[in-house]
Amino acid sequence: MGCSCFGVFGRLQEGNDIDPQGIVNNRVRLFTYNALRSATGHFHPPNKIGGGSFGVVYKGVLRDGTRVAVKPLSTESKQGTKEFLTEINIISDIKHQNLVELIGCCAEGNHRILVYEYLENNSLASALLGSKSKQINLDWSQRAAICKGTATGLAFLHEEVEPSVVHRDVKASNILLDDNLLPKISDFGIAKLFPDNVTHLSTRVAGTVGYLAPEYAMFGQLTKKADVYSFGVLVLEIISGRNSANAAFGEEMLVLVEWAWNLKEEGRLLEIVDPELTEYPEHVIQRFIKVALFCTQSASHQRPDMKQVVEMLTKEVTLNEDLLTKPGVHKPHTSRQSTSGSSQTSSSVGNIGKTTVNASRSTIIDSSFVETEVLPR
Numbered sequence: 319m320g321c322s323c324f325g326v327f328g329r330l331q332e333g334n335d336i337d338p339q340g341i342v343n344n345r346v347r348l349f350t351y352n353a354l355r356s357a358t359g360h361f362h363p364p365n366k367i368g369g370g371s372f373g374v375v376y377k378g379v380l381r382d383g384t385r386v387a388v389k390p391l392s393t394e395s396k397q398g399t400k401e402f403l404t405e406i407n408i409i410s411d412i413k414h415q416n417l418v419e420l421i422g423c424c425a426e427g428n429h430r431i432l433v434y435e436y437l438e439n440n441s442l443a444s445a446l447l448g449s450k451s452k453q454i455n456l457d458w459s460q461r462a463a464i465c466k467g468t469a470t471g472l473a474f475l476h477e478e479v480e481p482s483v484v485h486r487d488v489k490a491s492n493i494l495l496d497d498n499l500l501p502k503i504s505d506f507g508i509a510k511l512f513p514d515n516v517t518h519l520s521t522r523v524a525g526t527v528g529y530l531a532p533e534y535a536m537f538g539q540l541t542k543k544a545d546v547y548s549f550g551v552l553v554l555e556i557i558s559g560r561n562s563a564n565a566a567f568g569e570e571m572l573v574l575v576e577w578a579w580n581l582k583e584e585g586r587l588l589e590i591v592d593p594e595l596t597e598y599p600e601h602v603i604q605r606f607i608k609v610a611l612f613c614t615q616s617a618s619h620q621r622p623d624m625k626q627v628v629e630m631l632t633k634e635v636t637l638n639e640d641l642l643t644k645p646g647v648h649k650p651h652t653s654r655q656s657t658s659g660s661s662q663t664s665s666s667v668g669n670i671g672k673t674t675v676n677a678s679r680s681t682i683i684d685s686s687f688v689e690t691e692v693l694p695r
């Protein structure tokens with residue numbers, strides 16, 4: 319393939335063996351390190367648009383004027399290399415209006431860099447929960463559109479892509495907002511392909527405190543329903559304008575989902591709504607909160623799938639509240655666990671670190687599941 323513009327020197331092609339670990343596919347554009355260095359002004363600090371757990375993300379402008387987000391990954395850590403490969407393998411060939419587009423990558427020498435379309439309004443975390451200067455005043459229709467768009471993106475990953483993709487890290491900082499404040503799911507670094515014929519994967523836990531489904535946090539049991547749980551937490555954050563990881567509500571220091579549940583039980587559901595939101599249709603917002611509660615139920619099989627969630631959010635359906643069961647909550651750093659269906663105590667999930675789980679506690683712990691790795695927000 320010949321040279322193309324913007325410093326891109328071609329697409330990866332089959333047999334085009336640029337990476338010893340076989341990232342090769344024919345759908346991503348390959349950038350030279352020099353092209354990305356000049357696009358970002360030599361990775362100039364003021365061009366930094368985000369700092370995640372594994373490095374810094376820069377804004378860049380390609381030679382043709384296209385704006386991009388450039389994410390160099392550390393190659394010193396195994397994690398960086400793994401994330402690079404996972405992301406390319408998972409999103410290079412899927413396109414959807416609610417998923418961020420991977421434009422290309424650089425795999426020159428030791429450099430492993432991902433290049434995405436640039437999203438004007440950064441992340442939902444910065445718009446909703448960030449510092450005052452970065453916050454964007456989101457009205458109800460914008461918040462509702464963010465919930466619906468994110469649900470649609472997840473439903474696509476779960477139900478339409480083959481094999482299905484479980485994102486594993488659905489949270490506000492991984493939801494990017496475009497010029498119209500519509501959402502795109504990003505950061506597929508720890509996503510997993512999920513073949514149709516398996517009921518669950520037993521895996522090391524990776525994800526973010528505050529968003530982890532209890533069965534996954536404690537036992538490493540991964541199903542699509544772990545994403546459904548995280549999505550439910552996200553919806554509560556969007557409606558309340560509060561951060562699920564930092565917040566402790568009421569005298570009992572409840573986490574967001576417990577607080578929402580208690581308010582529902584007391585018939586005071588609307589108290590969870592962000593005081594900044596002054597105008598909203600009460601019956602619709604109540605439905606959204608209930609959908610979030612359906613998503614965060616303790617027993618994963620009781621949670622709806624993402625297609626059902628899209629329906630519940632977009633159609634004027636009446637939800638049967640009698641079917642709602644208590645949320646499951648995994649609390650790091652404590653041995654308390656408020657799932658209604660389980661008596662196990664939680665393992666201590668800390669910031670990046672390793673925890674040995676006592677396999678004798680439960681027969682459903684896979685013996686290979688001995689490590690817990692949770693990323694800070």
Ligand SMILES: Nc1ncnc2c1ncn2[C@@H]1O[C@H](COP(=O)(O)OP(=O)(O)O)[C@@H](O)[C@H]1O
Pocket residue numbers: 367368369370371372373375386387389418434435436437438440441443444491492494504505507
């Ligand atoms: N395409 C993009 N457009 C705009 N901002 C982005 C883009 N990609 C990432 N960011 C910013 O960088 C942050 C970290 O990016 P992310 O891909 O989630 O990296 P990490 O793996 O380190 O969490 C995001 O929360 C967001 O603020």
Ligand SMILES: [Mg+2]
Pocket residue numbers: 370371491492505
């Ligand atoms: Mg991220």
